[in-house]
Structure formats: C-alpha cells, structure tokens
Amino acid sequence: MKLTESFSLALSNIWNSKMRSFLTMLGIIIGIAAVMVIVGLGNGMENYITDAFSSIGTNVITVSVTGSGSSKTVTEDDIYEIIEDYPDWFDHVSPTVSMRSSVKIGSDTYSRTSATGVGEEYFDIYDYEVAAGRELRYMDMEKRENVCVVGCYVDEVLFDGQALGDTLRIGGKVFTVVGVLDQIDDEIDEGGSDDAVYIPYSTAARLSYAGSASTYLVTTDSDDLVDAGKEIIEDELYEIFRTDDAYSVTTLSTLLDMMTEMIDLVVLVLTFIAAISLVVGGIGIMNIMLVSVSERTREIGIRKALGAKERYILTQFVIEAAVTSAIGGIIGILCGYGLSSLATKVITQMLGETLNVVPSTMSIIVAFGASALIGIVFGYLPARKAARLNPIDALRHD
Amino acid sequence: MKTPLVEFRSVCKTYYMGDDIVRAADNISFTIYENEFVAIVGKSGSGKSTCMNIIGCLDVPTSGTYLLDGRDVGQMDKNELSEIRNEKLGFIFQQYNLLPKLNLLENVEVPLMYAGVSKSERRKIAKEKLEMVGLGDKLRNKPSQLSGGQQQRVSIARALSNHPSVILADEPTGALDSRTSREVLAMLQDLHKQGNTVVLITHDNSIAATAERIIRLADGKVIYDGPTADAFKDEHVGGVGA
Numbered sequence A: 001m002k003l004t005e006s007f008s009l010a011l012s013n014i015w016n017s018k019m020r021s022f023l024t025m026l027g028i029i030i031g032i033a034a035v036m037v038i039v040g041l042g043n044g045m046e047n048y049i050t051d052a053f054s055s056i057g058t059n060v061i062t063v064s065v066t067g068s069g070s071s072k073t074v075t076e077d078d079i080y081e082i083i084e085d086y087p088d089w090f091d092h093v094s095p096t097v098s099m100r101s102s103v104k105i106g107s108d109t110y111s112r113t114s115a116t117g118v119g120e121e122y123f124d125i126y127d128y129e130v131a132a133g134r135e136l137r138y139m140d141m142e143k144r145e146n147v148c149v150v151g152c153y154v155d156e157v158l159f160d161g162q163a164l165g166d167t168l169r170i171g172g173k174v175f176t177v178v179g180v181l182d183q184i185d186d187e188i189d190e191g192g193s194d195d196a197v198y199i200p201y202s203t204a205a206r207l208s209y210a211g212s213a214s215t216y217l218v219t220t221d222s223d224d225l226v227d228a229g230k231e232i233i234e235d236e237l238y239e240i241f242r243t244d245d246a247y248s249v250t251t252l253s254t255l256l257d258m259m260t261e262m263i264d265l266v267v268l269v270l271t272f273i274a275a276i277s278l279v280v281g282g283i284g285i286m287n288i289m290l291v292s293v294s295e296r297t298r299e300i301g302i303r304k305a306l307g308a309k310e311r312y313i314l315t316q317f318v319i320e321a322a323v324t325s326a327i328g329g330i331i332g333i334l335c336g337y338g339l340s341s342l343a344t345k346v347i348t349q350m351l352g353e354t355l356n357v358v359p360s361t362m363s364i365i366v367a368f369g370a371s372a373l374i375g376i377v378f379g380y381l382p383a384r385k386a387a388r389l390n391p392i393d394a395l396r397h398d
Numbered sequence B: 001m002k003t004p005l006v007e008f009r010s011v012c013k014t015y016y017m018g019d020d021i022v023r024a025a026d027n028i029s030f031t032i033y034e035n036e037f038v039a040i041v042g043k044s045g046s047g048k049s050t051c052m053n054i055i056g057c058l059d060v061p062t063s064g065t066y067l068l069d070g071r072d073v074g075q076m077d078k079n080e081l082s083e084i085r086n087e088k089l090g091f092i093f094q095q096y097n098l099l100p101k102l103n104l105l106e107n108v109e110v111p112l113m114y115a116g117v118s119k120s121e122r123r124k125i126a127k128e129k130l131e132m133v134g135l136g137d138k139l140r141n142k143p144s145q146l147s148g149g150q151q152q153r154v155s156i157a158r159a160l161s162n163h164p165s166v167i168l169a170d171e172p173t174g175a176l177d178s179r180t181s182r183e184v185l186a187m188l189q190d191l192h193k194q195g196n197t198v199v200l201i202t203h204d205n206s207i208a209a210t211a212e213r214i215i216r217l218a219d220g221k222v223i224y225d226g227p228t229a230d231a232f233k234d235e236h237v238g239g240v241g242a
Helices: A003-018 A016-057 A076-085 A138-142 A152-158 A202-205 A223-241 A251-294 A297-303 A310-351 A361-387 A392-398 B048-057 B078-088 B104-115 B119-132 B148-160 B178-193 B229-242
Strands: A061-067 A090-098 A103-105 A109-110 A114-118 A128-135 A147-150 A167-170 A173-181 A196-200 A215-220 A248-253 B005-018 B018-032 B039-040 B065-066 B089-092 B166-168 B197-202 B211-217 B221-229
Touching: A003 A016, A003 A215, A003 B039, A016 A251, A016 A310, A016 A361, A061 A223, A076 A090, A076 A202, A076 A223, A090 A202, A114 A202, A138 A202, A147 A152, A147 A167, A147 B166, A152 A173, A152 A196, A196 A202, A196 A215, A196 B211, A215 B039, A223 A248, A223 A251, A223 B104, A248 A251, A248 B005, A251 A297, A251 A361, A251 B119, A297 A310, A297 A392, A297 B104, A297 B221, A310 A361, A310 B078, A361 B018, B005 B048, B018 B048, B018 B065, B018 B197, B039 B048, B039 B178, B048 B065, B048 B166, B078 B089, B104 B119, B104 B148, B148 B166, B148 B178, B178 B197, B211 B229, B221 B229
Parallel strands: A114 A196, A147 A173, B039 B197, B039 B211, B089 B166, B166 B197
Antiparallel strands: A061 A215, A061 A248, A090 A114, A090 A215, A103 A109, A103 A167, A128 A173, A147 A196, A167 A173, B005 B018, B005 B065, B211 B221
C-alpha cells in the first residue's frame, strides 16, 4: 500500500466527518492564527520604529557626560577638540542643554514649549532651515548672547507670525528672537517639534547653573561610520575619565537595537502563550482520534482480517491526525493573514499612522511544520492503540 | 494427487478465564485438501469459532501445528499473519463486515490494496468480481443501500478478489432469510465447482449438508470427520454420547 493512498484515505475520512474534523482543527487554527498575528505585529512594530528612526537620522551619536566616579571634568571645548581631531569621521557636533524653566511671553507661561540650549551646528544636524532671520552663530555662543531661534508653531501661534525681533523670557532672562525655523512636522502642533525655542548652549548652561553642557550630539560623515565614531569618542573619554561610569555614548542604532530586543522579548512571551493553545489543540486531536479509534474498532478488525499490517493501520491513523492538523494549520495561516490585514487597517485607523502587520515567511513555515508535527505526535498514541487491536476482538466489536 | 491445504496436527488452544483453563481446541487433527468443500459443524462452545480463527490465521494454536498451504502458521509473527491472510484466505463473515463508508468497488478492492496491486488493476478485478456475483449495476453504491443477500454477495466478491487458496465462510447465512440463504449457498457450491477450496463454518446441520464433507466438533474435539451422506447418522450417536 502506498503512502499516497494513506493520504487519500485520510482525506476522505476527514471529509466524511466534516463538522467533527473542523471542531478538532479549531484549536490548531486559533493557535496558528494567534502566533502569526503576534509575530506579524512584532514585525510591524519593528519596521515602524526602524522607519521612524531612520527619518531622524541614524548617523547621530549622543554623548552624555555625567562625570560620576571621576574627579575630572569635561567642558564643551574638550569635546569640540576631540571631534575636530577626527575630521574624516565626524561631520557636526552640538552641545545640548535642556532647560527646565518654562517659556514666558508677556504674562503667559507656555509649559509645553521646549527650550533647549544648542550649538551653532545643531540646525545642520537635523537639517533645520530658517524661514526668516538667521540661525544661531558661533559668536552667540562665545558672547553668551540672549538671543533665540523659534519653531514655526511659536511664531505663528504664540506671536501671531510676528516673532522676529520680539522677545520672550526663559528663567527670568529676556531673549530676542533672531530667527524663525521652517515647518518641521507635517502638522504644527502644541508640544511638537515646531513648538520649540533654541538658545545658545553657553547661555543655557549658565542659566541652568550646570556651568557646562552634559549632552552632545555628534554626527558622522556617513551611517557606516557611526559604530567606529562611537568607539573613538568612548576611547577619548576613557582617556580623560579613566572610568566608563562617567559617560555614555549611544547611537540611534544602539537605541534601535535595544527597542528591537524589547519588542522581540514581548513577542516571544506572547508567542509562547499562543503556542499553549497549539498544545491544547494537539490534545484535542488526540482526544478525537481516540474516540475515532474506538468507533472504528470494527473497521480496523475488518481491515486487519483482510491483510492490513499493524504498520498500515498505524500509518493510516497517524497520517489522518497529521492531515487534520495540517489542514487546521493551513486554515490557521489563512485566518492569520486575514486577521493581520484587519489589524493593519484597525491600527492605521486608530493611530493615524501606517503600521503594517506582516507575518514573516519563517513564522508561517514554522507554524505549518508545528501543526503537522503536533498531529503526528498526538496522533501516534491513538494510532498505536488502533494498530495493536486484536483482529478477533475487533471483529466482534459492535 | 490432492494437495493438502489446511493441515491441523494435534492443534490445541487453551484460554485462561480467571483461574480456569478453557480447552477451546483439544488435540484437533484433520486435513483439508485442495478443491474440497468442507463444513465444520458444532454447537456454540464446541470450538468451531476457535478453529475458524486458527484456520483464518487470526489466532495461533497454543500447541500443535497448523500448516496452511505447507507453511507453518504457528511460527509466524503478526505481520506475517497479516500477509498470509491477505494472500491465502478469503473471508466471508456472518455480518458481511463490509466497510460502510466505501462503495462496493472500493470494498472489494481492500484486500488488493493491502497486497500492493496498482489502482487500475484493482478497479478491473473488483469490477469483474462484482459482475460475477451479479452486482455489476451497483458498483458505486454504498453497502447500506443493498439488501442482506446482496451485501453477502459483495463480501463473496471481496473474498475472491485476491485469488485465495481457501475461502473461509463463517456462518455466511446466519443473518439471511431462507431464500437468500439458498442463493448464497448455491454460490458457494458454484465456487467449489469452479475449483475453489471452501470451508464453511456453521452450527446448522441443514446448511452443513451443502458441503461434501463434514467435520463435527464438540467440546473442542473432532467427533466426526467424513462424507456428508453419513454425517447425520453419526450426529445421533454423537448427540446421545454427549
């Protein structure tokens, strides 16, 4: 007897009890679909984050200096010197100082408007262009000028488009608006990238009593140099501090890696939970196969009397279980696709952002393989029971 | 000369039922030759079912030797038993034992399938056998759509499909009315006349009378083995003796 015949026999047996077969498959269907959607969701999130990061620029290195564990200090000039020593690697550098004080215009306080002390190259790093007036300059840093460049939200909404030349206050100091930036976000919004005020880092450092900036943004000439650049900065800072507690150098790619890792972990845990339903589905298959064996005892007896070897009966039942489970797997994969595209639509509608839920080919192959394997594993016990039936007793069975 | 097909040499079969030992077959010896029509007769509990199971290679003797077509069945493992059943035996059961979900063609094909015959060849043989038993117009019907007599004819077609050495009919008329019983018995006689070896197992003397030779069992022993003509005289003797 050929294997193909066992398959067609299995298929016709499954077809003969459609409803029962479907119910048996249900556990597998749900399990496979759940695994696919979860893995797809994880992929979608990773893609989304990668896209979001690459739009910011992946050639940016963030250097954060705390000085903890060391008596040494590092000033802006030290950092500038390090960067200038490697002109082939680095492109731009800018200290940044986040201001805690709110921005005040007249008697109104705008707590959501961000105020940041930056270097003159900051605007080059992010490709910000001025729409009117000028950018911050080296001389502004040198002289600790009380000047500022504002985002277009600040100009249009807070100053009614008349910001240039007007003044605002940060931490009690009065700053003159010398430039207005082009729109950055697709829509200008309170608290967005356009709702920002930039002042010279030197002025900001003094205002925040820190004395010097603690964070620096450095860009490399190309994305490929990011890792090398990161190492250079780390080495140079270690030379100064002699301890790696005093600073941290991160790139968007390390941040990206961290986030991807976290998503992967969450996906793994969720997949594991979903996989439990696959096991439950397998037990369901075993259960039904056991029922099927005792229902078909007489048939097994007849077949054995007519010359079926134990091996044939075993193969027939194992294949039947595996085919049931594999069909469940295929239906599950189709459901997984359906649910994935539904999830894509729902999430896109809810977030207003495109997040594609894409089940990976790998997850589909693994899911299908797992479902067939579950059938074989959980079908084996009932099949062995069937194969070992004594033909005389089986023939007598009603 | 006549070839011995079924040879029982001091065959014993004992079962344990709790602490009791039941001797279902107690030192049975007989030989059935090619192209014989033999009825094995006995009341229930006489050991005829045990005999039938051993002849049918569904069971092996506890002691003694059973040779089927010269091969020692007692030494065979389960797989070899399956093989020899498939190759040498054609079963006709009281309850027909057709597979309800398969149509007639597929039912007749089952033994051929396990013998490894190709699909087209199987189809051809099954069709031929079904036509032979007069069911050529119902090839695609399910067994449940047939009468009892027709179902038994299907099982005869199935028994013939793999050209068995021995056709083993276990109470073939037990579930049939007298008219269809006669039809089925006539068919067995025809098979015998065509050169087949037929072993009929029954409790019914009138059915057994169809055969040429009768082996009568009681309490696991052979109490008569001879031509049908003399059998009923002995039946009285045996009856009194028992």
